[in-house]
Amino acid sequence: MIIAMASGKGGTGKTTLSVNLAKAFSQPVQLLDCDVEEPNDHLFLGGELLNETIVSVLVPEVDASRCDGCRACSAFCRYNAIIVPGKTALVFPELCHSCGGCIKVCPQNALKEVEQRIGLIRTWRSGGISLLQGQLDVGVASAPPLIRVLKERIEPDRIVILDAPPGTSCPVVTTLRGADLALLVTEPTPFGLHDLTIAVEMVREINLPMAVIVNRMGIGDDRVQRFCQAENIPVIAEIMDDRRIAENYSRGLAAIDHVPGFRAVMIELRDKITALCRKEA
Amino acid sequence: MKIAFSTSGSNLDAPLDSRFGRCASFLIYDLETDQFEIISNLQNLTAAQGAGIQAAETVVRSGAQALITGHCGPKAFKVLSAAGVTVYNAAEGTVHAALNAYKAGQLPPTSSADVEGHWS
Numbered sequence: 001m002i003i004a005m006a007s008g009k010g011g012t013g014k015t016t017l018s019v020n021l022a023k024a025f026s027q028p029v030q031l032l033d034c035d036v037e038e039p040n041d042h043l044f045l046g047g048e049l050l051n052e053t054i055v056s057v058l059v060p061e062v063d064a065s066r067c068d069g070c071r072a073c074s075a076f077c078r079y080n081a082i083i084v085p086g087k088t089a090l091v092f093p094e095l096c097h098s099c100g101g102c103i104k105v106c107p108q109n110a111l112k113e114v115e116q117r118i119g120l121i122r123t124w125r126s127g128g129i130s131l132l133q134g135q136l137d138v139g140v141a142s143a144p145p146l147i148r149v150l151k152e153r154i155e156p157d158r159i160v161i162l163d164a165p166p167g168t169s170c171p172v173v174t175t176l177r178g179a180d181l182a183l184l185v186t187e188p189t190p191f192g193l194h195d196l197t198i199a200v201e202m203v204r205e206i207n208l209p210m211a212v213i214v215n216r217m218g219i220g221d222d223r224v225q226r227f228c229q230a231e232n233i234p235v236i237a238e239i240m241d242d243r244r245i246a247e248n249y250s251r252g253l254a255a256i257d258h259v260p261g262f263r264a265v266m267i268e269l270r271d272k273i274t275a276l277c278r279k280e281a
Numbered sequence: 282m283k284i285a286f287s288t289s290g291s292n293l294d295a296p297l298d299s300r301f302g303r304c305a306s307f308l309i310y311d312l313e314t315d316q317f318e319i320i321s322n323l324q325n326l327t328a329a330q331g332a333g334i335q336a337a338e339t340v341v342r343s344g345a346q347a348l349i350t351g352h353c354g355p356k357a358f359k360v361l362s363a364a365g366v367t368v369y370n371a372a373e374g375t376v377h378a379a380l381n382a383y384k385a386g387q388l389p390p391t392s393s394a395d396v397e398g399h400w401s
Binding site for chain 1 (some may be wrong): 363
């Protein structure tokens with residue numbers, strides 16, 4: 001069972017709900033922090049760091065003694081990552097999408113693939129939860145390659161929770177692909193509704209079953225619920241706005257262990273998600 | 282020797298375009314013959330990435346040995362310097378004014394990119 005926790009708007013509670021939901025299961029859970037530009041799930045688990053692996057992508061390297069400047073590579077590359085300003089090709093690895101096309105079209109065999117580091121994957125253990133965290137290196141522009149490598153570690157027979165980055169761009173799409181259920185976390189405000197609308201469009205494009213969680217109930221209005229009703233999207237949880245949840249978050253604590261009544265809310269959510277996944281399967 | 286200018290128009294009275302990678306066109310001026318040609322850069326206006334790199338390659342292929350533009354970012358500068366094209370940053374004004382400033386020796390060559398990528 002692979003559940004992806006996403007949202008259009010940032011700060012709606014993806015991380016809070018991912019971590020607390022993971023702690024609500026009695027079975028072992030794989031929690032993947034796919035927000036590789038600023039992963040923070042580990043702060044709320046307080047687990048033990050087990051290992052760290054370097055992740056690299058393949059980029060071309062030019063052998064200047066073989067390159068005759070024919071421009072076959074630069075004509076092929078749609079990302080402008082390889083160019084021939086003078087007699088030999090010049091590579092911009094940060095623009096490369098690692099397709100390997102330039103290497104195939106080079107008639108002189110002047111290009112070879114070399115590894116370029118893009119980030120790390122860390123594994124943490126906390127009770128029954130094993131947290132896999134991607135961390136993109138500072139200055140690396142593209143997150144999807146690291147997210148793809150992170151997702152290769154998914155054990156689909158287990159309960160898997162994917163904590164997605166905010167928004168609706170490539171890193172989010174990469175996180176969501178292959179999930180059994182997309183949970184869209186929103187808040188009942190005009191901003192929440194606006195970004196939820198875009199997120200719903202994205203999930204429909206990827207063709208995943210989805211459900212909405214309205215977090216911080218009590219602020220805003222009921223337009224999110226009316227939208228979900230009109231669009232026929234189930235709202236599977238309405239979580240009250242509670243200052244104690246935010247206070248625990250600010251201390252790096254999981255609310256499920258510290259806010260009375262919150263465990264019951266998370267267990268109800270857990271059971272609804274499990275039922276929904278069974279129905280969709 | 283040929284000089285490339287980034288411009289939004291197609292003659293010497295047209296304004297110099299302060300953007301390099303996503304300018305509308307390049308005016309390539311030949312100092313020996315006092316003739317010029319226009320090379321369109323329109324395909325780069327909609328490029329998702331690497332507009333500066335492509336524009337730099339266009340300038341290199343035109344045979345120009347100098348570029349006069351408003352601002353030039355680090356990747357474009359890398360391509361231009363690899364090909365031995367000298368970059369000059371000029372203030373706003375017409376291509377003609379920038380050409381006169383160059384001829385009068387009023388434009389100092391730059392030794393590095395003067396802006397970060399995606400500055401505009």
